[in-house]
Amino acid sequence: MTQPITMDIPHQQGREGVRAKLDRGVGKIAGVVPGGVVADHRWDGDTLHFTIEGMGQRVASRVEIFEDKVHAVIDLPPFLALFADKIREKLAKEAPKLLK
Template sequence: MTQPIEIDLPHKLGRAGARARIEAGTTKLASYIPGGTVSEHRWEGDTLTFTVEAMGQRVASRLTVHDDKVHCLFDLPPFLALFADKIRAKLAKDGPKLLE
């Protein structure tokens, strides 16, 4: 069973600006999972769906862009769920930097 991490990252870029920053930083998104790389990504409206592969595991992920925030969801498989608190803390600390 997966363990989801959900967090909202505030921004002042507007929807289009936030999307552009996220698109430019797609490879940085994987760095929030230890040893992670983005293996696939696609936009569906204002939601970026992507997969991060790390430590032989696949993490299904979604970022939904709103006018003033980005809602992040990472579904961690059981092995990576051991790192959930550290990943959540890193997202909260460093995630807003992607939107500056």
């Protein structure tokens, strides 16, 4: 099993504001995987669980909302782990835009 990509993204909108933005933008998150689409998503309290499908792979992911940050965890399968640095870089660039 590969190490997941984890990232904290600061925000100042409160939990409800961030939740609404994630609901509207969950499909955009899939862009971290080339050709990726969000296959499913569900909320469990303040945690959004979703699956990205792309490049013939399934990527289990989750984001947990806190008052001042969002904690993201992307569990890459072994094949996509080869591209972890690129995916991490793209996530670091694009994820904060979803919360603005």
